[in-house]
Amino acid sequence: MKTLIIATPSAINESYVGKIITKLDELGVSILGIKMSSLDIHNLSKQKQKEKNLQKKKEIQKALKVPCVLIIAKGGNAIQKGKEIEKIFGNEKVHVSQNLEIAKYEIERFFKKKEIFEYEKIKTELFK
Amino acid sequence: MIERTLVLVKPDAVERGLVGEIIQRFEHVGLKIVGMKMVWVDETFASKHYFDIKERRGEKVYNSLMNMITMGPVVAVVLEGISAVEVVRKMCGPTEPKSAMPGTIRGDYAHVSFAYSDKVNEAVRNVVHSSGNLAEAEAEIALWFSWNEIYDYESVHDMHILHKKATEIKKAKGYKPQEDNA
Numbered sequence: 054m055k056t057l058i059i060a061t062p063s064a065i066n067e068s069y070v071g072k073i074i075t076k077l078d079e080l081g082v083s084i085l086g087i088k089m090s091s092l093d094i095h096n097l098s099k100q101k102q103k104e105k106n107l108q109k110k111k112e113i114q115k116a117l118k119v120p121c122v123l124i125i126a127k128g129g130n131a132i133q134k135g136k137e138i139e140k141i142f143g144n145e146k147v148h149v150s151q152n153l154e155i156a157k158y159e160i161e162r163f164f165k166k167k168e169i170f171e172y173e174k175i176k177t178e179l180f181k
Numbered sequence: 182m183i184e185r186t187l188v189l190v191k192p193d194a195v196e197r198g199l200v201g202e203i204i205q206r207f208e209h210v211g212l213k214i215v216g217m218k219m220v221w222v223d224e225t226f227a228s229k230h231y232f233d234i235k236e237r238r239g240e241k242v243y244n245s246l247m248n249m250i251t252m253g254p255v256v257a258v259v260l261e262g263i264s265a266v267e268v269v270r271k272m273c274g275p276t277e278p279k280s281a282m283p284g285t286i287r288g289d290y291a292h293v294s295f296a297y298s299d300k301v302n303e304a305v306r307n308v309v310h311s312s313g314n315l316a317e318a319e320a321e322i323a324l325w326f327s328w329n330e331i332y333d334y335e336s337v338h339d340m341h342i343l344h345k346k347a348t349e350i351k352k353a354k355g356y357k358p359q360e361d362n363a
Contacts, residue, residue: 062334065214065336066336066337067337068205068208068209069208070204070205070208070214070217071201071202071203071204071205071206071207071208072201072205073201074200074201074204075201075202075205076201077201078198078200078201084195084200084219085219086219087200087217087218087219087256088217088218088219088330089214089215089216089217089218089330089332090330091332119332119334120332120334122214122217168218168219168220170219170221170253170254172196172221172253172254174196174198
């Protein structure tokens with residue numbers, strides 16, 4: 054089960070990126086992909102692109118110049134754990150996929166296949 | 182004066198779950214993250230990164246380093262700040278974790294010695310890589326990142342650490358020092 058976690062510009066601004074990744078590790082999900090990326094205007098839904106209000110459009114464009122940090126997390130109950138992260142840090146700093154379908158869609162939209170890495174954390178036989 | 186430098190969180194640290202804590206350290210000193218991504222490099226790419234190691238340190242070290250850097254994904258980070266290259270070097274500590282002081286990243290997250298890694302024929306697992314000097318930093322950033330993966334943006338760091346625009350922003354917000362009423 055995979056989910057997408059977005060550390061927003063506000064989280065970057067307030068130096069929360071490291072903390073969010075640490076918390077993910079503590080919750081026991083593994084991180085399969087990280088990248089800093091702005092959510093490009095061309096990727097926005099058509100409805101928002103058609104925004105008539107120029108002021109609003111400018112606002113959106115300005116917001117999109119600032120990068121976010123996108124993180125793919127995998128693990129049992131990843132969606133639930135993502136929501137937990139959202140609860141801890143607040144909606145302003147973290148956005149997460151709300152269900153499996155959305156997670157799948159979001160990951161495909163923001164990540165190329167070659168940017169996702171399936172790897173196993175080292176565990177000794179004893180702890181398997 | 183304001184520089185950019187490259188930090189790699191090496192595969193051993195990624196698998197040990199240290200990415201967050203290491204990034205946190207750089208964030209806390211006020212270095213700005215202007216680029217970040219997880220990548221799993223192949224031998225061709227790694228040989229470009231370690232192009233001068235063979236001459237400098239010999240074939241054996243080169244081979245073990247190549248094995249180490251390609252064994253799993255790394256997290257590459259571009260950091261921006263005043264004398265960033267030097268500051269990041271200082272925070273990482275010397276190459277050998279055994280002789281790195283507590284408080285440095287290598288001193289806090291590893292303790293391997295050169296002697297031991299030589300004995301087991303492995304590269305020193307020293308958690309991070311950082312650019313050695315400004316020229317190296319520029320070359321490494323160009324190797325690991327394309328121009329559109331690096332972001333120029335304003336953040337709280339500009340205001341409080343670089344004092345950029347701090348006065349203008351405060352003026353625009355109508356900031357005045359508190360008047361003494363007494």
